[in-house]
Amino acid sequence: MGTQPPPTPRPPEGSSTPPSSSTPWDSPATCPSRRASAPSSRTPPPRAAAPRGRAALALGRLGARAWTEPIAGRLCEVTGLDHTAFVVALELMGDPAAVPHLLRWLAESGEPRVYDVHHALVRLTGRDPLLPEGARGAEYAAAVRAAWADGRTERAPVAVRDLVVESGTRARFSVDGGAGRIRVAYDPPSPGSTRPRWNRSLTFDGKPLYRVGSSCDTCELGLALLDWPDGEAARIADRMRGRLACLDRLDAALFTEWSPVLGELATGHYRALLLDLPLERVSDPARSWWYRRVAARAEADGDDSAYGDDSAYDDRPGDYWPGVAHFQLTAPVPGGRVPFTYGALLPSQPPQALDPATIARHTAAMAAGQRPAAVVLGWIDDRYVEARHEERWLVGAVLDGHHRLAAYAAAGVPARVLLIARVGAGGGPEGLAEVAAAYGHGD
Secondary structure (H helix, E strand, O other): OOOOOOOOOOOOOOOOOOOOOOOOOOOOOOOOOOOOOOOOOOOOOOOOOOHHHHHHHHHHHHOOHHHHHHHHOOHHHOOHHHHHHHHHHHHHHOOHHHHHHHHHHHHHOOOOOOHHHHHHHHHHHOOOOOOOOOOOHHHHHHHHHHHHOOOOOOOOOOEEEEEEEOOOOEEEEEEEOOOOOEEEEEOOOOOOOOOOOOOEEEEEOOEEEEEEEOOOOOOOOOOEEOOOOOOHHHHHHHOOHHHHHHOOOOOHHHHHHHHHHHOOEOOEEEEEEEEEEOEEEEOOHHHOHHHHHHHHHHHHHOOOOOOOOOOOOOOOHHHOOOOOOEEEEOOOOOOOOOOEEEEEEEOOOOHHHOOHHHHHHHHHHHHOOOOOOEEEEEEEEEEEEOOOEEEEEEEEEEEEOHHHHHHHHHHOOOEEEEEEEEEEOOEOHHHHHHHHHHHEOOO
């Protein structure tokens, strides 16, 4: 391969619509099937990048930087999934030489779908500018172009701003230029994959903790444990503990004290909710909402099994299990627009490492009336599974308070939780408002 220039690209083999750009974490995609392991005969296969897009991805995986500028220079010649594949290839190469080409494409193309190029610029420069909350379509494209119009690529200092404490249980703030040490990010495409961007993972300092799956809104949500962070979650949690021993209201001083920690989050707009959540610890896959939702769908359809007569889908509980004992709401969130809103809080450290004596100490404190808080980084995930069933999830990763949550669950007492959740146009504000109305501390 060496430094030989690439051949002149052939015209695209069909066009595809690139992912939209307005979910809380990353862009949505169109779903080919319910589960990747068993594609449905009722759904057409996904459109794939053409051969030159797949070739670009292969060069990206090889880190063949001699091809950076030839690929970047042809961005204006490709569309759809080929365009996404070219941009993802440049991300994989990690070569700053692509940045001027990406900036030029934004300035000159007039293309309204700018998410991929914005994502690549963030990855390659480390600069992650804050965009307007809820921007989508033409507004989003204009905001992206404005953010990069001056050609500035150096990272600015992190700023936690626009803090509004709405009440003792609700606040909002924004993180501009966030470090992104804790975030949901796209996985590199695997060899032979049909989509340049598909699976995502919750990562700590770039190390995947849970696979989150795609943001396809007709797929069911599923999480899977991948690995434990290298102590980073615990170090971040240590910096938040001062006020958690007895947190009964939110105030501006709290967020000022925590601003260095909040700056570790990804750039974006956030809500903070102080909640009393009725939680249970679940270790049996058959008892988890990940599996029980299947029975709820079947009941709604009048089916005897999860998917009626579709024998390609068995419904073994382990198929839906995230791979680790965790906490979940004891019942779906009441009073919401969506028929079923489930809740699951997953650990960021091995549950078997919890100290029974510490759990007992917290249990005793709770019996004496204390309500220590746990801190959870979460989000709302909206799905329309199979284009038939509306489902909403409150998903969270526990940053601090594993022992406290275990004590609350064992005592049968609602758990005091400070939920920090990123929002976007693809989901969040409505679901978070419903969670706050149902479980807001003191509401």
